[in-house]
Amino acid sequence: MELNDTVSPTRRPRGRTVLIIAAAALLGISGGTAVGYGIQAERPPTPLRALAQPGLGYPAKALPADKAPAPLPASEDRQVRTDGDLRKLLVERPEGAKASPDHPRKGGEWQPLSDYSREFRNERSMFLFLAENDVRRIAVTAWTQGQQRQSDVTLVQFRANTRMGAADHFDGQLSYMPEAEGGAGNSGDPIAGTGRGRYFLYAVQRDPGYLPFHRARALAVRGDIMIDINITDAKPISKKDIRVLAERQLERL
Template sequence: MEPNDTVSPTRRPRGRTALIIVAAALLGISGGTAVGYGIQAQRPPTPLPALAQPGLGYPAKALPADKAAAPLPASEDRQVKMDGDLRKLLVERPKGAKASPDHPREGGEWQRLSDYTREFEDERSMFLFLAENDVRRIAVTAWMQGPYRQSDVTLVQFRSSARMGAADHFDGQLSYMPEAEGGAGNTGDPIAGTGEGRYFLYAVEREPGYQPFHRARALAVRGDIMIDINITDVKPISKKDIRVLAERQLERL
């Protein structure tokens, strides 16, 4: 080192002695690892502890063909029913009821998405929501009982996908029902046999000179189908009327 050369105070010079020490350390680590693997390889295998489960939950051999469970018939297979003609799953028109001018075909008919969404205040948002959630098809039936009472039953079916279309549509409609028709806190009543299905009754206030307006609505989900039932009349609608109609429709699904 020349007299005028200086060494950086932040970095130590690495001489021959330092390199020998590093090489010895690496050799010691490698050697120790090799010896450890050798000792472990010579030891006898340690048996695993016994399983806590005493036995398997299924038979060791397949059941004979004559004892195997038969597949569900189409009449009992719900998915087969729902993949068929959706109109055939609509509730039948009651005896004595007449065709509705809106949906005159007996036995139900197909409804276009654009026609269905026109029934909502914000039809554009509803159209986009249903399209994005893979709506598959819509079937509807309707009838008149007396001069003013009309009943409409709509089945909105969604495609099987990652989206929960029927459940999402149901949740969206159910969320505003307590405040619908100018009401406040109308929580409705549960529909038996459904998880969260409910039905609601409303008496809508009208201006003087207009006939009173009463409405009942039932909402439920069965698989990939959202059920939407409405009854309108100038006379009060009983809970039994809307509840029984909802139960009859659910039985067909």
């Protein structure tokens, strides 16, 4: 996983002549702006046009209590569900699976922002991105199956007043997945009912002296939560394995 930085090239200095010309231009613009504001201040105010619709589009008084719509039950109000203990919304560990050494607590645990950012190649950029976009909290669960398979499920939640936090994080991760360097090298498959959520199978990595390394990943968004699921194994991982795990987690949300 990687979040790429875009670094603008540094401009070289152009000498004193350019500075003098720039200063003169700035003085001319500032002087013209000041004169324009002075002229505008002396003019009488222009009256506003009458409203095209004199009546309001909503009632002047609140509806009676017996006619007001009932609030959504907690089971249907997504914000009520996600404002509680986020760890309880993590998918449950499959029967027979063992706790992961990295995240041994059954039912999930909180993950510090610094630990989550450390999982990315550009740790500093990821930390700054999430902090600037008002990340609220991160919950994670993980387990092992068989000899080598490990599954990790992470929920990254952003504050409610952040307009695009989860969506931006999702877009940043999804953007490089088709790339062979750092990504899966393919466009993945859609996760039904998620809009743009997708799951991916990576090409197997084979290094001398090591077992084969297979990996699958799923990414999706539910409101203010970005879902990031990873499976690794020495044996091949089927599309069904990663798809079903993603669907189970989405059902919890």
